[in-house]
Each structure stands twice: as structure tokens, then as C-alpha cells.
Amino acid sequence: MKKVIIAEKPSVAKNIADAFKIKGRKDGYFEGDKYIITWAFGHLLQLYDAKDYDENMKGWRLEKFPFIPEDFKYKIKSDSKNKSVQDKGATKQLNIIKSLIDREDVESIISATDYDREGQVISDELFIYYDVKKPIYRLLLNEWTEKEVKKGIEKLKLNSEMKSLQDAGVGRQIADWIIGINLTSVATLRYGFEDNKIINIGRVLLPTLKIIYDRDKEIENFKKTSYYKFVQNFKTKNNDEFDTLYYEENEKFESKEYLNEIKKAIKDKKGKIVNKEVEKKREYPGPLFNLSNLQGHITSKYKGWTSDKVLKVAQSLYEKKFTTYPRTGSIALEESLVDRAKNVLEKIKVGLPYEDQIKFVKSKRVFNNAKVESHSAITPTYVRPSKLTPDERIVYEAIKNRFIMQFMPVAEYEETKIIIKVDDEKAKGEFRKNGKVQLVEGWKVVEKMKSKDTILPLIEKEELLDVTDGKVNKVTKKPPKHHTEKTLLRVMETCGKSYKDDNSDKTDGEESEENTEKMMNAILSGFSIGTPATRAETIKKLQYIGYIKAKGKSLVCTDLGKTIVEIFPAKELLDLEYTGKLEKTLSDIEKGKFEKSEFLNLIFQFTKGAVEKIKKDTSLLHKFKVKLPEGAEEIGKCPICGNPVIEGNKAFGCINWKNGCKYTIWKDDKYIASFGKKVSKEMVRLLLKNGKVGFRNLKSKRGNLFSAYFRYELNKETGYLNWKMEFI
Structure with missing residues (x-):
């Protein structure tokens, strides 16, 4: 008897066939003595359309x-060009898969x-669609090398054990x-x-x-502020010169004149080194790549790359067995992979100029x-x-280098901090x-x-230095930078939690250990926008539908994108x-902590409310504009x-009215009639011209006569028009 293996793509099916030395290629599958290996092309099925x-x-x-x-089927x-067929x-491939599953052997x-x-x-929807009764098992692998495929086949799980993952996916x-x-419809x-344009609305698109x-708004509303700083040069007895920065409470000063007075006062005087601290520090490489970090690294380093392109190339390397699964949010390896990682390192380090350091x-x-x-x-x-x-070489080298860096000596540097005082009553502060x-x-x-280190000359505590050139510089605070794919992916990955964008151009290795730890905690909580697999597609779609555009490496909103954010009434979808x-919640369903039915009820209730708000x-x-x-x-x-x-x-x-405008005044309006008046053409004309219309001899419930203005206004909460009265 044989087993049918269903892979996600033809290239993966070939990797499995290669692992078992199966050469028999048929139309839509490989066949060997024990295994028949077929494939999907991603999703072969889709949910019903509304119609x-x-x-x-x-x-x-x-x-x-x-x-x-009531039920989803x-x-x-559909064909990508003609949705009706x-x-x-x-x-064809579905028929092949069905015929293989149904074979008696x-x-x-x-x-x-x-x-x-x-x-x-992708596989479960096939089993649901065909109501498969034969036993189903699950092969769970992180790479498609021969060793891992054979090892995985020995450790199959029952597909029924993957119910939580299926619930999260469905x-x-x-x-x-x-x-x-x-x-989107409403x-x-x-x-x-405009030109019957589709207004795309999505759970991940809008946030x-x-x-x-x-x-963009932060940049638009940014108010330029300036301050002054005082850069002073000192010279050692060996004529080595270096610059310092003047501090009192900090290095920022509002008055240029104040700093010029200090500059003038200390001219030709001596500076004394009152403190010198030398500290040895260690600098670790950036952590192993997850998908978002890899995308950020490549898109910021190489011109013309997008996060979507990085994912496609990484996926290609994975399917060719050169790298592990790319759609991951993790920056570490499972402890069970120690031997595998050691084996990989021994193989890929051979011939490198720094091999002896690995x-x-x-x-x-x-x-x-x-x-x-x-x-x-x-x-x-x-x-x-x-x-x-x-x-492929660009992406592979980045992944390989980041892996190798973990097993290289830690970078070490010596950091020296010096403080200089000049003996003058006007120079109250210190030079650092x-x-x-x-x-x-x-x-x-x-x-x-x-x-890019600054190297200081050889100087000691208590040493006297000559005051030389000084300069008072004006510094204008810059607005924040527009998001790039790198910074956007990071905010999406952690939903803005524990993420501080300081607008610097730090390399991946310069991120602090504490920052990396916070980021990882945010990712592990599942609190994010989208998944590693979908974020690149989201950015690409936002550009395709015209909500954002690229300016160099920056991403900015289009006018349509701005309008959608500003007017869309279901504000929850804009809320990170x-x-x-x-x-x-999806992450919790995956872990068996939350029920799919409860999640979908939340979605149904939200959708009903959002539809009414949009209406x-x-x-x-x-x-x-209607004629x-x-x-x-x-x-x-x-x-x-x-x-x-x-x-x-x-x-x-x-x-x-066809487009939804509800402005209507009924001729037999009961509110107006309750005061003994009727709605007339002249009354409506005055109301539209002046925003209000006046009446004399209005009759109250007690029979008293009075005069008042009436306004007819839209209540934005209810969507209904109501009369409002003000006494004359």
C-alpha cells in the first residue's frame, strides 16, 4: 500500500521526491514504491463569493x-483574468489530487x-472539500533537505492534532x-x-x-525649533587637537550671545582635564534574522528592493533547500537544533578568510x-x-553572514569619556x-x-590643555523621517509596542540588547498587525490600490489614502x-486558548456595526454631482x-437620494403640524437659503402663541435629520 504526500508547491514536491530517490515523474505527481508525491499551487480553492x-x-x-x-463553503x-470561470x-490539479487519494492502493x-x-x-480545505475519510497525517518541517525530510517522515503527527492551527487559519x-x-462593498x-473606484477596506490594510x-501628519504639523551649541577645540602639549561640546544642564542653549560671551572669556586660557573614564565594552552582532528584520536589512541596504521582493527571493532559497523557512517571527533557534546548527556551520565556514575565528x-x-x-x-x-x-546571492549572503556572526568573537572597544573645566567665572559648565x-x-x-569611532589623543587626568578655536553653531531640530519599509515593518511587527524610532540610521548590530528583548516579547505575545507572511503583501497592496506611494525609500500617503483615514467612520479598523x-486572538486560537466561534462572533458584530456607520x-x-x-x-x-x-x-x-443622501422634509411633517403649521415650498426655500426658518403665532400644547426659528439638522450619531427650535 502507498501513501499520498501533498506538498504546497511543485518545487517542494520535487525536494521530497529527491529525498526518497523517486524519479518517476507523471502528469501532476511523482510515484515511487511507497510514496506518491503531488502538489498544490498555494490555494487551489477559495471561499464562495457573496453571489x-x-x-x-x-x-x-x-x-x-x-x-x-450561515455556513462558509x-x-x-477563479481564473485571475476572468473571475466568472x-x-x-x-x-486539473484538483482532479489529479482527488484521483490519487481515491486510489485503492x-x-x-x-x-x-x-x-x-x-x-x-491550503491542505485542510482540500480535505474538507472532498470529505476525505482516509487517515491524514502531518509532516512538519522547517527545511527541505534530504536529512530533514527523512527525519520528518519518521515523526509524522495526526492531522487532527493540528485542529487549533486549522481553526486559526480558517x-x-x-x-x-x-x-x-x-x-469594501458598502x-x-x-x-x-471617481470612475466607480473600488474602495478597498481590510483588517490589516487600514491600520x-x-x-x-x-x-505624514507628524511631519506636516512639525514646528521648527532651533537651539545653539558651543563646540570648543583644545590642544595638547604634543599639538594634538580635538573638539569638545559645552554642557551646563545639557548641551542646548537658547541664547547665542550667552555662548559667545563664554567663548570670548576663555580665549587663550587653559583647560584642565578634571575627569577621565576608560571603560571596555562588548558589542554583539544583531540577532538571527526573522522575516521582518531580513526585509528591513535588505530594503535599507540595497536600492530598488521591496519587502515583497525580499520574501519572494527568501522563499525561492527555501524551496531550493539553501535556507530554512522564511515566514518566521523568531530571532533564535530551538534548543533541539544545536547539532544541526553545528553541522551547518562546519560546512559553510570552509574557505572563508576568517575561518579560523569561527x-x-x-x-x-x-x-x-x-x-x-x-x-x-x-x-x-x-x-x-x-x-x-x-x-538570491544578496539575500543568501545576508542570512549566511548573520548566522556566522553569532559564532565569531564578540567585538570589543574601549570607550573614553573626558571632562574639561576652564577656570573662568563665565564658563560655569564643562566641556565633554x-x-x-x-x-x-x-x-x-x-x-x-x-x-566611525572618534579616536582621542593620549591624555591624562589633571593635564592642562590650550584653548584654541571655538564655534557657536545653530542647530535646527529636524522633523521625523517618513516611514521606510524597514521602520513600517517594525511597527507592524510589534504593533508599536516597545518600539522607539529615533530616526537614526543604526545598523542591525547596534540595536541594544534591551530593545531586542522588548521587541521579541512583543512579537511572542502575538500582538501585531498581520503575520510575517502577510506584511509585505499588505504594503504592496496599499501601493497597488493607490492609498500610499513610494518616494525613494520613503512611503507616504496619497490624497485618497488621507481621505480614507480622515472620513472612514468605523474607527476601530484604524486603531493599532x-x-x-x-x-x-488568532494567535491564541492557534495555541488552543480561544475558540474560533467566539472570534468570528466578534467579527460578525463588528462588521454589522461598521456597515451601519458607513451607511x-x-x-x-x-x-x-447629480443633474x-x-x-x-x-x-x-x-x-x-x-x-x-x-x-x-x-x-x-x-x-x-440614490447615492444615500437622506435630506427629505415630508409635507405632512408631524413635528411642524404639532405647532399648527404646514410645510410649504416657501418655507423650505427660506430654510435652505438661511439655514433656518422663522414662524410667528406658533401654538404650544397649552394653547399659548409664540415665535421661533426652526433648523433642520443631521444627527451624525443616528444618521437621521431632526428639527431644532430656538425661541425668538
Whole structure:
């Protein structure tokens, strides 16, 4: 009897076939003595469209939403160019997979899709669609080398043990369908006034857009401030000169004149070194790459790279067996991988100019189960690559170098801090200087990292120095920088938690251990926007749909993107905290801590509320310009959208009603009638012209007569128009 193995892609199926020396290639599968290996092409199935559940959903109308099916069903995915027909390639491969599963000599199925939320769903949706009854097992691997494939086949799990991962994947799929279908449809009907433009709304799209919008606003509202600093040079007895910075409470001063007075007062005097501290420090390399850090590293270092391109290249290296699984959030390796990592290091260090400095050590910085989220960090495998494309070489070398750096000597430097005082009553403060001298280059030799250290001359405490040139400089505080893919990915990864963007151009290795620790804690909590697998796609989609654009390496909002953020009424979707909680809940479902049904109920309730808010939103109705019907008389302009108000049989109303404008005054309005008055054309004309209309001889409930103005205003909370009265 045989087993059918289903891989996520043809390239992975070939890796599995190679591991078992299976050469028999058929149409859509490989076949050997024990195993038949076939493949998907990612998702072969998709959730039903709304119209598949109900024919009436073909045409979008506001009153048809919210639309939430009772059961969610799968169908063969649509052709990318013609959505009304099935994808021919998917249909053919599905038929092949079904025929292999149904073969009488097949006893069981092994799912070998990627070990993550999406990978689990890619195979599980096939088993649900075909109602597979044969035993199903799960192959869980982090790389596709021969050794790992064989080892994994010996340690198969029952697919039923992956129920929590399936629930998280299906929960994510349905949640995004519900939010996307409902809110995109209703938002397009309400706001898509230009060339019938689709207004895309998504659970991950909007908060990501909001991060970029907030930074743009910060820059736009930035007020330039200036201060002065005093740079003073000193000369040693050996004529070595160096500069220092003057401090009192700090190095920033409001008055230029004040600093010029000090400069003048100390001219030609002596400075005395009152303190000198020398400290040896150690500098560790940046941690192993997770996907976001790899994307940030490459996009900031190489021109023309996007995070989406980095993911595609990393995925290619993984499928070619040269690196491990790329869609990971971890920056450490599982402790069980010590022997594997040692073997990889011994293979890939051969022939390097610094080979003798590379020594395998088991450390908590590299091997730490507490810092591993689903998958270990990205590393090379023992398979040394050949025939890499230029792009593959860039990404592979980055991954390989970061791995090797972990087993190189720690970089060491000597930091010297000196404080100089000048004996003058006007110079109340002190002159400070820090200098660094690299003692051990260590891991920095791997990427030939040049040190920008200031080297101080040989000087001792109590030594006297000559005061030489001094300069008072004006410093204008710069606005924050626009987000780049690197900084955006970091905020998405941690939902802004424990992330401080200081606008510096620090290298990955210069991030503090404390910062890395905080970042990892945020990632491990699951509190993020999207997943490592989806963030690059989100950034790419925001550009494609026209919400953001690239300016060099910077990302900025377009006018459409700004408008969406400013007018979209379901503010929860723009809130990082809310989106982070949704992603955290999915992470908890994956860990068996939360039920999929409870999560989906939250999504359903949110969607219903959001649809109603969008329906009631009138902020962009003025963008729709409607022609006056032939023969109709314009009584005035609608105060909500600016289109004409005309008289009908039963009411005076705005002609923009098809697009959702609700401005209507009924002729038999009960509120006006309660005061003994009627709604007339002249009354409506005055109301539209002046914003209010006055009445005399109004009759109160007690029969008293009085005069008052009436206003007819939209309540933005309820979406209804109400009369408001003010006494004359």
C-alpha cells in the first residue's frame, strides 16, 4: 500500500521526491514504491463569493449589506483574468489530487504544506472539500533537505492534532472575507465616486495605512525649533587637537550671545582635564534574522528592493533547500537544533578568510526555546548553493553572514569619556568628549563594517590643555523621517509596542540588547498587525490600490489614502490596539486558548456595526454631482451634499437620494403640524437659503402663541435629520 504526500508547491514536491530517490515523474505527481508525491499551487480553492450564496448579491446595493452566510463553503479558485470561470490549472490539479487519494492502493494521506496557519488551511480545505475519510497525517518541517525530510517522515503527527492551527487559519480566512466583502462593498457605494473606484477596506490594510498617515501628519504639523551649541577645540602639549561640546544642564542653549560671551572669556586660557573614564565594552552582532528584520536589512541596504521582493527571493532559497523557512517571527533557534546548527556551520565556514575565528558555541542568544514563535529564525542549511541569481546571492549572503556572526568573537572597544573645566567665572559648565577605540574587530570582519569611532589623543587626568578655536553653531531640530519599509515593518511587527524610532540610521548590530528583548516579547505575545507572511503583501497592496506611494525609500500617503483615514467612520479598523487584539486572538486560537466561534462572533458584530456607520456617513456625499431632472424646479441646495432639492408628491427632497443622501422634509411633517403649521415650498426655500426658518403665532400644547426659528439638522450619531427650535 502507498501513501499520498501533498506538498504546497511543485518545487517542494520535487525536494521530497529527491529525498526518497523517486524519479518517476507523471502528469501532476511523482510515484515511487511507497510514496506518491503531488502538489498544490498555494490555494487551489477559495471561499464562495457573496453571489454564490445568493443570486441577489450580484449587484451591489446598500440595503443588501451586511451579508453574513450561515455556513462558509469552498469552490475551485477563479481564473485571475476572468473571475466568472474556474482556473483551468487548479481544476486539473484538483482532479489529479482527488484521483490519487481515491486510489485503492492508497492507504493514507500526508499533508506536507508549510508549517504555518496558511499552509495548514491550503491542505485542510482540500480535505474538507472532498470529505476525505482516509487517515491524514502531518509532516512538519522547517527545511527541505534530504536529512530533514527523512527525519520528518519518521515523526509524522495526526492531522487532527493540528485542529487549533486549522481553526486559526480558517478563522483568519473567514474574518477577512466578512470584513473585506461587506466593508469594501458598502464603502465603495458610499465613497467610490471617481470612475466607480473600488474602495478597498481590510483588517490589516487600514491600520497599516494609519501608521503611514500618522507619520505624514507628524511631519506636516512639525514646528521648527532651533537651539545653539558651543563646540570648543583644545590642544595638547604634543599639538594634538580635538573638539569638545559645552554642557551646563545639557548641551542646548537658547541664547547665542550667552555662548559667545563664554567663548570670548576663555580665549587663550587653559583647560584642565578634571575627569577621565576608560571603560571596555562588548558589542554583539544583531540577532538571527526573522522575516521582518531580513526585509528591513535588505530594503535599507540595497536600492530598488521591496519587502515583497525580499520574501519572494527568501522563499525561492527555501524551496531550493539553501535556507530554512522564511515566514518566521523568531530571532533564535530551538534548543533541539544545536547539532544541526553545528553541522551547518562546519560546512559553510570552509574557505572563508576568517575561518579560523569561527567557533561553534551554544549560547542563549542563539538557542532559546523561549524566544521561538512557531518557527526558528532563518538560517542557511548544510546545502552549499550553486548557480544563485544576483538577487538570491544578496539575500543568501545576508542570512549566511548573520548566522556566522553569532559564532565569531564578540567585538570589543574601549570607550573614553573626558571632562574639561576652564577656570573662568563665565564658563560655569564643562566641556565633554567621548572617544572609542576598536580593540577586537570580531564579527564585524564578516561584512567589513567600518567603525566611525572618534579616536582621542593620549591624555591624562589633571593635564592642562590650550584653548584654541571655538564655534557657536545653530542647530535646527529636524522633523521625523517618513516611514521606510524597514521602520513600517517594525511597527507592524510589534504593533508599536516597545518600539522607539529615533530616526537614526543604526545598523542591525547596534540595536541594544534591551530593545531586542522588548521587541521579541512583543512579537511572542502575538500582538501585531498581520503575520510575517502577510506584511509585505499588505504594503504592496496599499501601493497597488493607490492609498500610499513610494518616494525613494520613503512611503507616504496619497490624497485618497488621507481621505480614507480622515472620513472612514468605523474607527476601530484604524486603531493599532484593536487590530493588535484581533491578531492576538488568532494567535491564541492557534495555541488552543480561544475558540474560533467566539472570534468570528466578534467579527460578525463588528462588521454589522461598521456597515451601519458607513451607511449613515455623509462626509463625502458632496462629491456626487447629480443633474436636475428635466422640468423640475430647484428650490435650493441640499445642506448635506450641495445637490438640488426639489418638490415631490409627498415631500421636498434631495435629488442625490440614490447615492444615500437622506435630506427629505415630508409635507405632512408631524413635528411642524404639532405647532399648527404646514410645510410649504416657501418655507423650505427660506430654510435652505438661511439655514433656518422663522414662524410667528406658533401654538404650544397649552394653547399659548409664540415665535421661533426652526433648523433642520443631521444627527451624525443616528444618521437621521431632526428639527431644532430656538425661541425668538
